[in-house]
Amino acid sequence: MGSKAGAQMTGAEMVIRALLDQGVDTIFGYPGGAVLPIYDALFQQNELQHILVRHEQGATHSAEGYARSTGKVGVVLVTSGPGATNAVTGMVDALMDSIPLVVITGQVPTHLIGSDAFQECDTVGITRAATKHNYLVKSVEELPRILHEAFYVARSGRPGPVLVDIPKDIQFAAGAYTGPEDVEHRTYKPRVEGDEAKIREAIELMANAKRPVFYTGGGVINSGTKASEALRELVRLTGFPITSTLMGLGAYPHSDKQWLGMLGMHGTWEANHTMHDCDVMICLGARFDDRVTGRVDAFSPGSKKIHVDIDPSSINKIVRADVPIIGDVGNVILEMTRIWKAEKKKADKDALAKWWQQIDRWRARKSLNYSNSKTVIKPQYAVQRLYELTKGPNTYITTEVGQHQMWAAQYYGFEEPNRWMTSGGLGTMGYGLPAALGVQVAHPDALVCCIAGEASVLMNMQEMSTAAQHRLPVKIFIMNNEYMGMVRQWQQLLHGSRYSQSYSEALPDFVKLAEAYGCYGIRCEDPADLDAKIKEMIEVDAPVLFDCRVEKMENCFPMIPSGKAHNEMILGDAAAAEDIGSVITEEGKMLV
């Protein structure tokens, strides 16, 4: 191609040109009638790599994995009708977790729109609530501007998915191309610099805090590696303890002594108690999700809350912020650090020492302890061994959704940002396998491992075929307990152990399944074999399905029961299951 701004080309060629001008090297997609012109343009060039998935949901999750592990925008190309509707789950997932995506959908030709044509659906109508923004392209003249705007909107402010629906006649039509430099958005200009007066107010609170805590989230990851670096400096400078949401893991190193572990429903005892008893909470790029707060009216009742977020609607949505700061969290952390140093601020040493003593008492409860077994593989043990044998800066972990996801968050330690890909907000079963493919595409030499459950992974199992085709040696580590484990756990705790439809009666033989896909299968049932088999998994230069048979009835602890506060969490040792059911109130049972 090589043509630039002003050049005449077809709409389909504009799509390829715009993607290249936006720095895209890889897209994930699936062809169909309404995108054939774009696939034809794709065929006639060599700069843009296309990963052919097996289901459009797989394309969106792959693009999410790609985006989350690189900090770049993930790109999806699918056809109209079912192509678009299949991609909806991935878009909502990206919306909830603030992942930048550009999803290009084909649409029936303009003159057929509204006629219930073959493979027609109201894509922009359906995806209005599934995207940050979406466009139906009405003419080839506006196509380049819309494509560049889509990238701008996807990556600016709070990132998210943006959809561009392109009717087939516009893909064929010729027009003048315009480059990204000519596009300035008319309305969307998110604020990225925090208000200095507010930041100074926050610094005052921090300097006078007796029992402070940093509570950080996915926003720190989204803000880029500079934000994680800045966070590390600020946390060490102040000496305050730090916890993080599921989405924020890796922004602060797990091995550091100020790290308390994850907070929330399955967070550590020390993280949740620190949050409950703190007097100053510094929330950086997190949104007080219900999985974090537990019972909101008992959430950290005695603290002043500083809330930094790029999205004004996140502030005061769930929890009232005493010091709200709107801006890019990386910029705000740098500014906080600058002011802290310039003003020669010191934390209250004596108070902080006392606070750490209290935290150490909470730590001494060792809330992640579990009783191991010599005869059966405990899922926690499986994650611990996986961690010990795979850890390193070139290892990337994705997860499916459920118990295994929480065990992964609890027992796998992350030292760097962008190494942890999980579906936090939407909780999408079927996310992990395709996400791993996207990560592997972006990092061909990395070890990419998906910690999965046997139920979840089956939701997008067809993507093993994608892994085989594109030689993506992802390691799918399935902790197989034959149950939808988290569903079973809740049924045990809340519904009198009536395991309604949560047992999978007819699971495939995962080893044979791997082989059927042209991949490599491993099974492990004995804890004594686990290390050797994990090493085998790492060494095989092929996609692997690892069927790790684990304890079937293990529950995920610690746990804040529904409707309870942070300081009412329960530990595994105290958690004889029958007792827990009686702990949860009728009101709590109504919650999800």
Add this chain to the structure above:
Amino acid sequence: MLAKNEPVSRHVLSVLVDNEPGVLGRVVGLFSGRGYNIESLTVSETEHDKHVSRITIVTSGTPAIIDQIEAQLGRLVPVHTVVDLTNSGPSVERELALIKVAGAGDARAEALRLADAFRARVMDATTESFVFELTGKPDKLDQFISLMLPLGLVEVSRTGVAAISRGPKGM
């Protein structure tokens, strides 16, 4: 946490948006999707050259909910500005209604007398009906409509509220 027992009050929001396809759908979808009320909504292009439309929404909620509605509206990509007219000084609001009343004899005469008292205009008349046009605050319209009810009210068409701040400054 956010206060639960704050009083619910009525607010008039003015929203300037890019006049692009689907923008009204986004606004309405936001309200239904997040469970907010719409008591009335009016929309029309106000600056043709700039492709700007003005949406006036009457809603109700606690102060926290109203703040959240403002923030959520502000987050929509094609939205330029959101102003809570109720919270930002004095404003004027007007609504227009067309009211059809059918009847004969004393009722018909009484309807016309009341219309005159309310400064409603007669837009259409037959020997057995009137269509009145009435402009004013919504409660004035409500009152007039309730007076017409026993006098042969047939149907009502209302525009919803248009509102603007008092004084020299714009949004």
